[in-house]
Amino acid sequence: MSTKPIQTEADGQRLTLSNLEKVLYPRTGFTKGEVLDYYARVADVMLPYLRRRPATFRRFPNGVEKTSFYVKHVPSNPPSWVQTILVPAKEHPEEPVEYVSVDDRPTLLWAANLAALEFHVPLWHVVRGKEVPTPPDHMVFDLDPGPGTTIAECCVVARWIAQRVGRDKIFAKTSGSKGLQLYVRVTRTSWAKASERAHELALAVEKDHPDRVVTNMKKSLRNGKILIDWSQNSPAKTTIAAYSLRGREEPTVSTPVSWDEVDQCASSGVASSLSFDAASVMARLDTLGDLMAPLLGSRLSKPKGVKES
Numbered sequence: 001m002s003t004k005p006i007q008t009e010a011d012g013q014r015l016t017l018s019n020l021e022k023v024l025y026p027r028t029g030f031t032k033g034e035v036l037d038y039y040a041r042v043a044d045v046m047l048p049y050l051r052r053r054p055a056t057f058r059r060f061p062n063g064v065e066k067t068s069f070y071v072k073h074v075p076s077n078p079p080s081w082v083q084t085i086l087v088p089a090k091e092h093p094e095e096p097v098e099y100v101s102v103d104d105r106p107t108l109l110w111a112a113n114l115a116a117l118e119f120h121v122p123l124w125h126v127v128r129g130k131e132v133p134t135p136p137d138h139m140v141f142d143l144d145p146g147p148g149t150t151i152a153e154c155c156v157v158a159r160w161i162a163q164r165v166g167r168d169k170i171f172a173k174t175s176g177s178k179g180l181q182l183y184v185r186v187t188r189t190s191w192a193k194a195s196e197r198a199h200e201l202a203l204a205v206e207k208d209h210p211d212r213v214v215t216n217m218k219k220s221l222r223n224g225k226i227l228i229d230w231s232q233n234s235p236a237k238t239t240i241a242a243y244s245l246r247g248r249e250e251p252t253v254s255t256p257v258s259w260d261e262v263d264q265c266a267s268s269g270v271a272s273s274l275s276f277d278a279a280s281v282m283a284r285l286d287t288l289g290d291l292m293a294p295l296l297g298s299r300l301s302k303p304k305g306v307k308e309s
Contacts, residue, residue, distance in 0.1 A: 010040065013081055013106035017113050024063045024115065027249045030278075032115065035245065038278040039112045043105040045290045046243035050108070052125040054085040054099030054132075056238050057116035064117070064247045074098045075114060082107050087132055090236060101126070117245045120238035133235035136194045138295070140239055141182040141202065142175075142229035146214070146222030151274050154180040155266035157213055157226045160205050167259050171292045174274050176246035176254035180262075181239060185295055191235055198230040242292055245278065253281045256291035 005018040020033035039046075057071040074084055083103050086096040102108050102119065111119070123136045141161055143154040151174065158180055162170050171183045186194055199215070205228060206213045214225045232239060240246070240254045255276040265273050276284065 010106045010109055011104060013079070013104075015079075015106060015109055015113070017109070022063075024060060024117065025249070025251050026063060026065055028251065028277075030251045032113075034278070035115075035117065035251070036109055036112050038245065038251075038282070039108050040105065041282060042243050042278075042285070043108050045285060045293075046241065047102070047104065047108065048296050049242045049292075050102040050119060050121060052085075052101055052103065052127075053121040054087050054097075055102045055111075055241075056099070056120040057111055057114070058118035058120065058247060059114055059116050060247050061115045064249065068247055070120075071116070072097055072099060074100050079106070079110060082110065085126055085132065117247050119241045119244045121241050122235060122238050123233065124235055133191075135189060136186055136191060136233065136235070139184040139186050139194045139198050140232050141198065142232045142239065143180045143182070144227040144229055145178055146225045146227060148224045149226055150269075150271035151178060151180055152265050152269045152271045153212070153226050155262045155274070157205065157209075157228065158182055158262055159266060160209065160213075161201065161228070162259070164201055164204065171256065171295045172259065172262055173242055173254055173256040173292060174252075174276065175240055176244065176252045176276075177240075177248060180274075181254075183292070183295055191233070195230070195233040198233045202228040202230040243281065251278045252276065253278055255281055255284070258288070258291055 005016050008015050008017060017036060020031065022032045023029055024032050024035060058068055059071055060068045083101040085099045085101045087099055088096050102111060123138045123140060124134045125137060126132060127134050143157055145151060145154055158172055161182055165184055169184055173181050175181055202215045206215045212225060213228060214221050215228050215230065217227060242254055242256055244254050246252050253276050257274060261274065
C-alpha cells in the first residue's frame with residue numbers, strides 16, 4: 001500500500017484515501033487500510049442499520065491506544081454527496097445539530113478515512129414529513145457486566161429477558177466491547193411508553209434475580225452483577241451500530257449472535273466465545289448471513305408484553 005493519498009472510486013463517487021499503512025490497532029498491527037477494506041466489504045449488511053439515522057462518530061486519528069473523541073457535528077468540508085440530518089439540540093432547540101447520515105458505501109468509507117472506527121446511532125430514523133426525532137423503531141436492553149462478571153453472565157440475563165419478551169421477537173448482538181445488547185422491534189409507540197416498558201421489564205428481572213441483576217447505574221451497586229441499562233430508550237441516546245468496529249486493543253466488532261450462541265456462552269461461561277474481529281465477522285456473514293436481518297424486515301407481530309399505542 002502506498003504511503004501517499006490515493007484516489008479511488010466507490011459506487012460512482014470519487015474518494016481520496018490517506019495514510020493507509022498507518023497502524024490503528026498496535027496490538028495486532030491492523031492498519032487504516034484494513035479498516036477501510038473491512039467497511040467496504042461489510043457495507044451492504046451494515047448500511048441498513050445506519051441509513052437515515054444521525055450518526056455519531058468516534059474517531060481515533062492516532063490509533064486506539066491514543067486519544068479518541070466523539071463527533072456529532074458534520075466534519076468540515078464533507079463531499080457534496082454526503083447526506084446530513086438536522087436534529088434539535090436539547091438545550092438550544094433553535095440551534096439544531098447537523099449530523100452525518102451514513103446512507104451509502106462512499107459515505108461510510110469517507111468517515112472511516114477520518115479514522116472514525118466506531119459508528120453510534122439512535123433508535124429512530126428520519127421519516128419524510130415527520131418531525132425529528134421520530135418515534136422509536138426499536139426497544140433496547142443494554143447489558144453491561146459489572147466487576148467480576150463477563151459477557152457470559154450477560155447471556156444468562158439475556159435469557160431471562162427473552163423469556164418475558166419471546167425469543168422470536170428479540171435479537172442479540174455483542175457490543176464489541178464487554179457487553180451484550182438486545183433489540184426488540186416496536187411500532188406505533190411513543191418514547192415514553194417504550195422507556196416505561198423497558199424499565200418495567202428490567203425491574204421484573206431484577207426482582208426475580210436480585211443477586212445477579214441491577215437496574216440502577218450507581219457503580220457501587222454493580223459488583224458481581226449485570227446492569228440492565230433500560231435508559232438507552234431515549235431519543236437522545238445512541239448505541240453502537242451493528243457491524244461497527246470498536247476502539248479496543250483488537251479490531252473487535254459489534255456482532256449479531258444467535259440464541260444458540262447465547263445459550264452456549266451462558267452454559268460454558270467462556271466469554272471469548274462471543275468475541276469476534278473483523279475477519280471472523282466476514283466469515284460469519286458468508287455462512288450465517290445477517291442474524292439481525294428480521295429486525296429490519298417486514299413488520300413483526302407484537303412481542304409479548306410490549307404495548308403499542
